Every structure is written in structure tokens, then in C-alpha cells.
Amino acid sequence: MGLVDVVRAGRKPFKRAYVAVFLWFTGRAIQAAAKVDEQVRREFDSLPDDFTFSLGVLPDGPWMLIGKDKGRVKYLGGNPGGRRIYIRLAMKNIETAFLILSFRESTALATARNRLITEGEVPHALAMIRVMDIVEVYLLPKMIARLAIKRYPSWTPGRKVFGRIGIYTRVLLGI
Amino acid sequence: MNPETVFTFTCPVKTNSGNKALENLPIELSGLNAGKPLIVTSIGKVGRNAIRTLTGAFGDSGMTLGVFDGLPDKVDPALIEQLRTTIIEGKYDSVISLGGGTIVDSAKILNLAVSLKTTDVRSLSAQTPVNRNLLPLVVVLTANATGLETSQQATLNGTVLSSEYLAPVLVVIDPRLTRGKEGKIIYATGLAALGRALEAHIGAGKNPFREAYSFAAIRFIRENLPAAVRNPDDKKTTLAVLNAAAMSGCAFSGTDASPLHKLGQVFQEVYNIHPGIIMGMCLPHILGDYLHQGGHDLSSLLQPLTGDDDFTQTPEDQRAGATVSVLNRFMADLYSVLGKDVPQTLKEPGVPRYVMEDILDVLDADPDGVYLRAVVGRIWDKTPVAEKKG
Structure with a gap:
């Protein structure tokens, strides 16, 4: 053995798998929410026709892509494949991603702590943050969603219940 | 303070502090065009767990690291020359110093020797011109620091070398490494x-x-x-x-x-x-x-x-x-x-x-x-x- 030990950086398979599943589920939920929720639809209507948004972890994923295609919002998987990305929201490392996606740190707090890198125009990024906040309210019980978002909205029970059913059904069916 | 007073102030040190700050190291290094760091430390001073915590923070980064944990209490020119050769032959492109005090002095002198292509470390003196960027030097502080780690000085057995290029580019302060075994260690640092x-x-x-x-x-x-x-x-x-x-x-x-x-x-x-x-x-x-x-x-x-x-x-x-x-x-x-x-x-x-x-x-x-x-x-x-x- 030489003077110096050469160490290969280890892997974090559990955290990586958790983040990958979370991003996959959220991506499909955003696609579903654009059909079910009026506010999400309006947010996407205000974005360019070929808008693409990616959320993921540096340095090499996992990633989630959402894009608009002929006016419809679609989950495009995890590979950008040469597409132009309008907004890229990157969490600096897998630990950061796990902190945020396990709701131990809200997106706002993580941003304040410089854990995220945003590439693209700020209004587009803010629109996507609003969309993700809405989706989290649909997907998560109130107790957990309050940890993930800045302010829990006061929606009618009908919007929450029917929206939740619609989104979960579409996520599971992939429509 | 008279605002018209003429003065110069330089602090080239970026700080990453707080929970999970260590995990930012891979992206910070890539921002400095570095991808293969050499970690230098003293296992006797910082302990095995601190080294494990630091190397663990690179998880999922795909990086290869060099670890040398045998730095002595004083800057050893012969050892620095050996490490210099290792950095050049191993194609390491940055230095991470884990610990405080003389560990950081050794890292700064090592960085100087590599960057200035100095084969005889003993020839470095207060008069040695240091007027260009060196390799990226990152300091990861542990409980037994002295405060000079972020300074623009390095001490080589009584000789003080001073240049703004000697200061680290990044200091990382992570609560997993700041806790001391005894109150007197924190007392001395404070x-x-x-x-x-x-x-x-x-x-x-x-x-x-x-x-x-x-x-x-x-x-x-x-x-x-x-x-x-x-x-x-x-x-x-x-x-x-x-x-x-x-x-x-x-x-x-x-x-x-x-x-x-x-x-x-x-x-x-x-x-x-x-x-x-x-x-x-x-x-x-x-x-x-x-x-x-x-x-x-x-x-x-x-x-x-x-x-x-x-x-x-x-x-x-x-x-x-x-x-x-x-x-x-x-x-x-x-x-x-x-x-x-x-x-x-x-x-x-x-x-x-x-x-x-x-x-x-x-x-x-x-x-x-x-x-x-x-x-x-x-x-x-x-x-x-x-x-x-x-």
C-alpha cells in the first residue's frame, strides 16, 4: 500500500431509490393534477408551449421531467434526451434531496439554506414551485404536507377529496 | 470610522456551515474544476470517525479520493515532499484538510509546494513570492481549531508565510465534526x-x-x-x-x-x-x-x-x-x-x-x-x- 489510501466514494442505494420513486410518483401526479385541478391548469397555461421542467439531484440523478406537448402536460420520465430545459431545479446532493423529499426540510427552508440550484427564469421556477405545493397538498396528509410547504391552503373539502381521488387514480393508471 | 479612510480588505474564503454542510463538498469541488481531492489529516487528532464522516459525505458523487491520515504535530518538510510527489503522480487536483492548527499549516505548505513546483520545501521562506492561484484548498474544521485555518498565513517551523493565495477557498463547518470530547478543547479553540x-x-x-x-x-x-x-x-x-x-x-x-x-x-x-x-x-x-x-x-x-x-x-x-x-x-x-x-x-x-x-x-x-x-x-x-x- 502506498503513502495514501485511495478510496472510491460509496453509494447510497436506499436514499437514491427513495428519491427516484418519489420523483417518479410526483411527476405522474403533476401530469394528473394539470387535468384535475383548475389552478394547476392555469399555471401551465401561462407557461410557453414547449415548456420543460426538470427536478433532480446532482451530480447524476435521479431526475424527473415534466413538459408541455400540444397544450397537454406530460411526465416525460427521467432522461432529458436533448430536450431544451426551461427550468432546472437541482438539489445539490442525495442527502439534500432526502432531507427535502422526506419532509424534514420544506422547499422554502431548503432554498434559504442554499441547498437548491435553479437554472432558468425565476417566474417560471416560482410557477413550478406553486404547482408542486398544490400537488403535495393533494398527495400528502395535512400533518405531513404542512412540513413540506410554506402555508397550508384553505380549500373546500370537495376540492381536496375529489381532487385527491382524481389524482391518485390517474397516477396509478398513468393517465 | 471615517468612510473616507483608505484601506484594503480581502477574505477569499467561502464558508459552508450547518447541517449536512459536508455533503456539499462534491458540488463545491466541481465548481472549482476539481474532481479528485487528496484528504490530509491526523488520525490521532481528529479520530477515525471524523475521517469516515468526511469520506461518507462523498457518497453517490462517483469521485475517487486519496486519504493520508498520518500528519505529525509539526509541519514535516520531508513528508510534505513525499506527499507532493504523490499528488503529482496520482493526479490529485485539490487538497482537503481535515482538522485544525498544524494540520492546516501542513496542507497549506503542501499546496504551495505542489503549485509552485517546489522540490525542496525547506527553501520556502517568508520571502517566497506567492502571487498566483494555488490548487483549491478546502478546510474542514474540527473541534480543535485555532482560527488561523482561514487566515492568509501558514507557519513552516517558525517561519510565517503570508499571502492571500494561501487562504483556503472553502471552509466547511459541519456540526457532526465540531463536537469536542472535552470542554477544554472547545475552550482552547474559543x-x-x-x-x-x-x-x-x-x-x-x-x-x-x-x-x-x-x-x-x-x-x-x-x-x-x-x-x-x-x-x-x-x-x-x-x-x-x-x-x-x-x-x-x-x-x-x-x-x-x-x-x-x-x-x-x-x-x-x-x-x-x-x-x-x-x-x-x-x-x-x-x-x-x-x-x-x-x-x-x-x-x-x-x-x-x-x-x-x-x-x-x-x-x-x-x-x-x-x-x-x-x-x-x-x-x-x-x-x-x-x-x-x-x-x-x-x-x-x-x-x-x-x-x-x-x-x-x-x-x-x-x-x-x-x-x-x-x-x-x-x-x-x-x-x-x-x-x-x-
Whole structure:
């Protein structure tokens, strides 16, 4: 053995798998929410026709892509494949991603702590943050969603219940 | 402070501090065009767990790291030359120093030797021109820091090299590594930071940038050191003390070497005692002298040392005296927490007479030698400050 030990950086398979599943589920939920929720639809209507948004972890994923295609919002998987990305929201490392996606740190707090890198125009990024906040309210019980978002909205029970059913059904069916 | 005063202030150190700060290292390094760092440390000083925590933070980055954990207590030129060869042959492109004090000195000298293509490390001197960027140097602080880690200085066996390029590009302070095993380790780190910050705050050539760093460092120490010494396992307060140490180094970089710093350094180099222990002994004496001599703006220390309310309630002409009283009480409180764990006089750690002679010889060579010798005489067996309490 030489003077110096050469160490290969280890892997974090559990955290990586958790983040990958979370991003996959959220991506499909955003696609579903654009059909079910009026506010999400309006947010996407205000974005360019070929808008693409990616959320993921540096340095090499996992990633989630959402894009608009002929006016419809679609989950495009995890590979950008040469597409132009309008907004890229990157969490600096897998630990950061796990902190945020396990709701131990809200997106706002993580941003304040410089854990995220945003590439693209700020209004587009803010629109996507609003969309993700809405989706989290649909997907998560109130107790957990309050940890993930800045302010829990006061929606009618009908919007929450029917929206939740619609989104979960579409996520599971992939429509 | 007159805003028209001409001054220069440089602090090229970026800071990453707080929960999971270590995990930012891969992306920070890639931002510096570095992808294969060499970690240098001393396993005896930082422990195996700290090394494991640091290497674990690179998880999922795909990077390859070199780890050398055998740095000695002093900068060893022969070892630095070997490590230099390893860096070149192994194509390492950055250096990460894990720990504080002489570990960082070794890392800075190693970085200098690699970047300047110096084959004979002993040839490096205070006159060596360092006027271009070196390899990215990252400092990961642990509990036993001295504050000089973030400074623009490196000490090579008594010779002080100084250049803004010697400062690390990044300092990482993560609460998993700031906790100390014993209160006296945090005490020494905190006192070294306090001593340098105090002298930077009142030293010649004040400027508002330096004052901002020194003010924050002093206040962090005042608010957190007693609690950190009482409970060295507390993440929050030890993190604050290490932040203060990092800030004191930045403030100190723009300051002329002061009596406290000189005394701390001499004892560290000759007897390998933490400079914070010596600075803690000397602090009340030197500030007392400043009070009697006048010429130092001691009153400006009262606000960071006590808080805004006490500062405004103290009449302007009494602020300098109040500063010394507050500091003496602060020191007495720390000593009362630590008891016999921390020496209050030089006699207590039993510095041998021949070592004292070496120390006095070094002090004699200093322009302030007569005064420094006098201070050493007073801390040799002076009545401990704690006994003066009340």
C-alpha cells in the first residue's frame, strides 16, 4: 500500500431509490393534477408551449421531467434526451434531496439554506414551485404536507377529496 | 470610522456551515474544476470517525479520493515532499484538510509546494513570492481549531508565510465534526478565536469589513462558548464557536501580528500547547495593560462583549474599564466550569525550564520582546483569575 489510501466514494442505494420513486410518483401526479385541478391548469397555461421542467439531484440523478406537448402536460420520465430545459431545479446532493423529499426540510427552508440550484427564469421556477405545493397538498396528509410547504391552503373539502381521488387514480393508471 | 479612510480588505474564503454542510463538498469541488481531492489529516487528532464522516459525505458523487491520515504535530518538510510527489503522480487536483492548527499549516505548505513546483520545501521562506492561484484548498474544521485555518498565513517551523493565495477557498463547518470530547478543547479553540478577534477589533488600521468579522466572532464566542464548554457534545453551540474561529481568521488576516497572537504561536511551536490556552492566560493581563496605556479603543469591545443594552447603559468614559471587567468575569466563569482541567498559569502544565528558555529566546528576537517576556513572567505563577472572582 502506498503513502495514501485511495478510496472510491460509496453509494447510497436506499436514499437514491427513495428519491427516484418519489420523483417518479410526483411527476405522474403533476401530469394528473394539470387535468384535475383548475389552478394547476392555469399555471401551465401561462407557461410557453414547449415548456420543460426538470427536478433532480446532482451530480447524476435521479431526475424527473415534466413538459408541455400540444397544450397537454406530460411526465416525460427521467432522461432529458436533448430536450431544451426551461427550468432546472437541482438539489445539490442525495442527502439534500432526502432531507427535502422526506419532509424534514420544506422547499422554502431548503432554498434559504442554499441547498437548491435553479437554472432558468425565476417566474417560471416560482410557477413550478406553486404547482408542486398544490400537488403535495393533494398527495400528502395535512400533518405531513404542512412540513413540506410554506402555508397550508384553505380549500373546500370537495376540492381536496375529489381532487385527491382524481389524482391518485390517474397516477396509478398513468393517465 | 471615517468612510473616507483608505484601506484594503480581502477574505477569499467561502464558508459552508450547518447541517449536512459536508455533503456539499462534491458540488463545491466541481465548481472549482476539481474532481479528485487528496484528504490530509491526523488520525490521532481528529479520530477515525471524523475521517469516515468526511469520506461518507462523498457518497453517490462517483469521485475517487486519496486519504493520508498520518500528519505529525509539526509541519514535516520531508513528508510534505513525499506527499507532493504523490499528488503529482496520482493526479490529485485539490487538497482537503481535515482538522485544525498544524494540520492546516501542513496542507497549506503542501499546496504551495505542489503549485509552485517546489522540490525542496525547506527553501520556502517568508520571502517566497506567492502571487498566483494555488490548487483549491478546502478546510474542514474540527473541534480543535485555532482560527488561523482561514487566515492568509501558514507557519513552516517558525517561519510565517503570508499571502492571500494561501487562504483556503472553502471552509466547511459541519456540526457532526465540531463536537469536542472535552470542554477544554472547545475552550482552547474559543479563546484562540476570541483573542485574535479582540485584537483585530482594536488593532491598528481598522476598517469596517474587518470590524464586521471581528464583531461577529466576539459575539458568537460570548453567547456560545460558556455553554459549549459546559456541554462540548452540543452541536449548536460548538458549531457557533467554530464559526467564530473561522471569522477570527478572516479578521486576523488584515491585522498586524499582535502580542496575544505572538505568545500563542510561540508556545504552540516550541511546546506544542494549544495557543488558545496561552491566549486565555494572557488575555486579562494584556487588556489590563491596554487600559492603563490608553491608545487602544477598548470601549468598542464592550458592545460585542456584553450586548446592545449594557453598552448603551454604560457611560462613554467608563466603557473601556467596563470591557476589562466584563472580560475578567467571562474568563473567571469559564475557569470555574473547567476547574483544574485548564491551566491558569504556566506553572500548572509544568513547562520545563529548558523549554521556557527556548521560548524566551524566540521572544527576545521579536521587536516587542521585552513586553512579551514581561507578560510571560506574569502568567508563570500569577494568582489565577478565578481566585480573584468577586
